[in-house]
Amino acid sequence: MHLQELPDESDETPMFGGHGTRSDGSQPTGPVEWFSHLVVGVTNLDRSEAWYRDVIGLDVLGRGLLAEERPHAVLQMNTGQLLVLVENEKIAASKGGVHHGLMLTPNQYRRAYERLQKLGHKIEDSREQFRAHGEYSIDIEDPDGHRYQIQCHGPEAERIMPGAGIVDCGSAAKYHVGDVRAFKTGNFHLVRLKEGFLAVSKWCTHMNGVVIYQKVHWQFWCPFHGATYDRRGLPDPFMGNRAGGPLRLHPITFGPEGNVLVNTDEVISRTEYDTAQAVQPLDVAFASAPVLA
Numbered sequence: 001m002h003l004q005e006l007p008d009e010s011d012e013t014p015m016f017g018g019h020g021t022r023s024d025g026s027q028p029t030g031p032v033e034w035f036s037h038l039v040v041g042v043t044n045l046d047r048s049e050a051w052y053r054d055v056i057g058l059d060v061l062g063r064g065l066l067a068e069e070r071p072h073a074v075l076q077m078n079t080g081q082l083l084v085l086v087e088n089e090k091i092a093a094s095k096g097g098v099h100h101g102l103m104l105t106p107n108q109y110r111r112a113y114e115r116l117q118k119l120g121h122k123i124e125d126s127r128e129q130f131r132a133h134g135e136y137s138i139d140i141e142d143p144d145g146h147r148y149q150i151q152c153h154g155p156e157a158e159r160i161m162p163g164a165g166i167v168d169c170g171s172a173a174k175y176h177v178g179d180v181r182a183f184k185t186g187n188f189h190l191v192r193l194k195e196g197f198l199a200v201s202k203w204c205t206h207m208n209g210v211v212i213y214q215k216v217h218w219q220f221w222c223p224f225h226g227a228t229y230d231r232r233g234l235p236d237p238f239m240g241n242r243a244g245g246p247l248r249l250h251p252i253t254f255g256p257e258g259n260v261l262v263n264t265d266e267v268i269s270r271t272e273y274d275t276a277q278a279v280q281p282l283d284v285a286f287a288s289a290p291v292l293a
Contacts, residue, residue: 007106007154037082041091048085049073099147109152132224133208157207163264172260172281180213186264196280199262200233205244232273246270252279
């Protein structure tokens with residue numbers, strides 16, 4: 001399976017709503033947040049201890065350190081959490097979508113990727129087709145079949161994507177209030193509101209996924225992580241919406257014949273919606289066009 005390219009070099013901590021994100025969107029910064037330890041059953045303690053040390057890169061603290069009768073080893077992550085390996089004669093490995101996630105910085109991810117290649121491990125991402133720009137992931141199983149997802153969110157996830165110059169969207173008089181038309185060239189939607197036109201970028205502000213317009217819900221929706229926005233490009237105000245802020249805009253001008261011209265090479269970032277963002281041509285034909293609810 002072909003994997004995405006490696007992330008750009010960066011020591012930035014995980015961002016954009018990773019599994020370790022707090023309810024306010026921030027990331028843990030100190031040691032031992034959310035959980036203190038994870039207990040994993042193994043069938044061969046020597047083999048598993050070596051795997052978690054050499055492949056995952058955990059530090060071995062020692063054997064028999066806990067009030068556990070069965071043979072066990074205690075390892076530590078660089079964020080302070082402990083991984084406890086407990087030996088059993090037989091275990092049931094995780095099945096289906098059950099897995100453990102390890103979120104790394106881009107530089108840590110690059111080192112992990114290179115280490116796995118050097119050790120000859122199979123590297124793949126079972127859900128690669130669902131990754132947004134700047135989202136990187138590797139699936140790997142330990143000797144007993146426990147699946148781990150090694151992942152990072154690189155700086156590419158918030159990068160402004162290149163445009164396609166000036167896009168002619170046709171006559172302004174052909175657009176009615178409520179119209180939302182997608183343009184593949186330049187990756188934007190042209191929206192007509194009562195106040196005028198908005199050229200709304202398709203690039204999701206969460207992780208540069210490409211949003212689509214769901215007419216039945218009157219909203220933009222990102223298929224990568226479910227972020228939703230109203231027709232003005234504002235994030236829907238519900239708990240758990242991963243949108244990183246309003247969708248960006250492109251400047252709009254009007255040609256001499258009244259055509260809507262969108263400059264996709266220029267990007268307008270914003271924190272809220274203001275009616276001044278909508279552009280209205282001073283044109284009688286446009287003003288008298290039918291208004292659709």
